[in-house]
Amino acid sequence: MYSISFEIVGESRYTYIHNNYQVFLSKAYQALDKEFRINKIVKKIEKLDSKELDNLIQLIEDFLYES
Numbered sequence: 001m002y003s004i005s006f007e008i009v010g011e012s013r014y015t016y017i018h019n020n021y022q023v024f025l026s027k028a029y030q031a032l033d034k035e036f037r038i039n040k041i042v043k044k045i046e047k048l049d050s051k052e053l054d055n056l057i058q059l060i061e062d063f064l065y066e067s
Contacts, residue, residue: 048056
């Protein structure tokens with residue numbers, strides 16, 4: 001069961017049983033981190049010259065086909 005349930009009343013916070021808030025928060029942070037890292041790599045790739053790009057593509061292909 002996927003649920004996020006808590007209630008804030010005044011200064012008090014009530015968390016309910018089977019609350020998955022921390023699980024979803026952790027997954028969201030992991031996804032955001034991956035997106036940030038990928039965007040950083042893409043920006044660097046865009047600055048490569050043709051030969052460097054060919055070498056990088058070859059490294060990636062080698063890595064992917066070895067797996």
